[in-house]
Amino acid sequence: MSRPDAGTMREQLAGEGREVVVSHGTVVVELAPVAVLATAQELKARHGFDLLLDVTAVDWPQREPRFDVVWHFYSTRHFLRVRVKTQVAAADPVVDSLTGLYGSAGYMERECHDMYGIRFRGNDDLRPILLYEGFEGHPLRKDYPKRREQPLVPYRK
């Protein structure tokens, strides 16, 4: 059996409410938030995407729903990359956690929660990882003031 390339992977993933294109050699899957967990399961179990590279988000302040949540997967068997994107609203930015499938999701989801305030259903440990306890707001959101500082040590006079 020959190794699937991005084109065949695109064909295999298309359908079921998923919009799939190939961009710069990466398979890009756009789908609804409810479909994320099932799609990740399928990617891991059926298509050999054994490595979760990144969980992050994009803030589009003018758009509704405001956030993209983005996952990157890599297959060490097929040498292929897949990017999964979904949109969530600012009012309730929740998606399913992938910690049940990939242990590495834990830290990355905590970072994403730090920076964008995305919550991950099923991840009970969303303590700050790069930020510190008591930090208000989410600094990579576009409405976080660029110059706002939250020092832990009081400044000298």
Place this chain on the structure above:
Amino acid sequence: MNANLKRPAPALEYLTTKKDELVGWARKFSLFPYPFVTACCAMEFMSVSSTLYDTDRFGAALPRFTPRQSDLLMVVGTVTHKQAPILRKVYDQMCEPKWVIAFGVCATSGGFYQNYAALPGIDKIIPVDVYIPGCPPRPEMVIDGIMQLQDKIARSKHPIVNDRF
């Protein structure tokens, strides 16, 4: 006995100086640096402390890895807000007399990090004696900074010099 065989006076029988200058001279060549190294400036710090530029010449060769044994705090690299309490604690643990060098532009002013994470200059939380800007600073700049600190130490009043000494 022949008077001509009298032993000649030693060349440096006595030396006049000010007590402060004497202590300052001794102190300026016995700096014990504590490297608080957080970022890429560390590479430049290594370069300046090793053979080619050799801060050993200034008596500042032996980094002490406990603040309690050192009198020169070298803050090398970016300090974030999350790290600031650690820097403050290290500074508080050092005994007097103590001096601080801000090594590199990030320690000096935050550099190009003007954001939620970075402390805009360590002088916001601890006093600084010498600022060495540059990203990273050239070894010549670091040596110049150390020499300026030595001048400052030599010129300053030393509290251990009092009426009884």
